[in-house]
Amino acid sequence: MSFVEAYNMLKAVCRYLMMFPLLFCFSAISAEVYNLDESLVPVDSRAKNLRSQAIKQGLKEVILKNTGTQSALTHPDVVKQLANASAMMTQYGYQDLDGKLFIKVSFDHKRLISLLRQAGLPVWGKQRPLTLVWLVEEIEGERKILNDASTSVTRTSFDTQSSNRGVPLLFPLMDLDDSMQIGINDIRGQFTDNVANASLRYQANYFIMATISPQGEVFSYKMSLYPRELSAGSSQYNPSTSQSGESASVEQAVVDITAAASEYYVSQYAIADSGEKLTTKITFTDVSKMKQLVEIEKYLNQLSAIKTVAVASIEGMTVEFNLGLFGNEEDLHRLMKLDPRIESIGNTSSNNIEYASFGSENNANKPTQIYYWKGQ
Incomplete structure (x- = not known):
């Protein structure tokens, strides 16, 4: 990425943050959402x-x-x-x-x-996916790709819904690089490979391809949400969720599109209390400073998947944690995968694991997932 590109993207993010002060803190992939109360x-x-x-x-x-x-x-x-x-x-x-x-x-x-x-409802923590929105909107018979600098009703509506739902959104700059890679027909025709490649520069977890157009007295919309990368073993992009329909206004169409993405993210990253006493262990390696240990423990304590955190052992630069969970291990590791400060360096499976209380033989012999803390 050139200096000019980096500068333009930084300006785009700053414009967004000024509109919603202290609401989102963007990092490389994913975002921390604040002001949740x-x-x-x-x-x-x-x-x-x-x-x-x-x-x-x-x-x-x-x-x-x-x-x-x-x-x-x-x-x-x-x-x-x-x-x-x-x-x-x-x-x-x-x-x-x-x-x-x-x-x-x-x-x-x-x-x-x-x-x-x-109430047994899911709780969505502050670490949330960052979503890039590629939208073709039709205004007075002219189709355009919604860009970050747009002042249209559609753009303002997305900002409002992003704030209301706590769903961090980005929009393409549609500068020369974007314009050379992406056209209106790429989005309308759902040519995901082209859009996925163009999305890489924005470092988002997911991207949306959507359209909103007038149909008589209503507005027709379509949206599909895709992950940043192909799933393991897949040769083509498959939407994580899709939705289409008619809305009474552009604003309502935006509400429906944002809600569809939000509902999918809840299914993946919001954790309800299972009511069971589920536990696990995870390990962080290369922890050389007390400051790192404090940061890791603070991070774990704020995750919506974790009920309790306790240091189980410290051996050299390796720290093992005992965790009490609201959901299962898969929920936890999927949530941790969002955070750019963490790198998974182990591939243990949670399949066929019998959950038990801390100190039991089953739990003691259970393989642990190993992580590396990269910090800020």
């Missing part, structure tokens, strides 16, 4: 009744960001809590943004996660 809700005035409605709406948005699935809002435990949303609030304040009044509401994150766990 906060919501910014528009209000017409500072009236008490409107404030109460906004606090309830804010809690809905926070629950949606932490579970990733719309169905969570209909769970009886969640419905009950929504009726008393202010009880979970920690603070609120009014903000005037571009002449519009908003109320910023913060909620107790630990109580929120406890609510979701008790």
